[in-house]
Amino acid sequence: MGSHSSAAARVPDADDIRRETGFSQASLLRLHHRFRSLDRNKKGYLSRADLQQIGALAVNPLGERIIDSFFPDGSLQVDFPGFVRVLAHFRPVNEEDTRTRDPKEPEPLNSRMNKLRFAFQLYDQDRDGKISQQEMLQVLRLMVGVQVTEEQLESIADRTVQEADEDGDGAVSFLEFTKSLEKMNIEQKMSIRILK
Secondary structure, three states: OHHHHHHHHOOOOHHHHHHHHOOOHHHHHHHHHHHHHHOOOOOOOEOHHHHOOOHHHHHOOOHHHHHHOOOHHHOOOEOHHHHHHHHHOOOOOOHHHHHHOOOOOOOOOOOHHHHHHHHHHHHOOOOOOEEEHHHHHHHHHHHHOOOOOHHHHHHHHHHHHHHHOOOOOOEEEHHHHHHHOOOOOHHHHOOOOOOO
């Protein structure tokens, strides 16, 4: 037990971060080790280049947009708490967490609603609170590459926006986005098992 508490002491603000993110002590230690291994120059923060070393992001068509989420407001570096907060969106939902949560406490970062907010911002690049047909088209281009013609992609983007757009403004609001994904198991699809 002594080694766990001394190792946890090396994670700055470990108790606060665990409370905020829901990560177990063991997961937090693994993430801290991963953070330090990505921080090759021992700066105490990560840059875009550091995150681009992660193989799974390098091959993900939305990898650059996911990396962008580590740097809100144009920041050029992310510290360990910021790194863990973004990863917390991908922590699997634990049913015990939802049953025992105090309603006065903030919603967990890995809740369905926060996972949807995270996914929404991957599309809403201009941060206007809506996904336009152009933004949908940009994501489709990233996802399918050259396998589909530009005309087909435009048609898919148009149809997708039209189907989700309930108020007829030609764009998809966050509420419309959540409704269009009602039947999708976001909790499962946006979870990485090792992040418990």
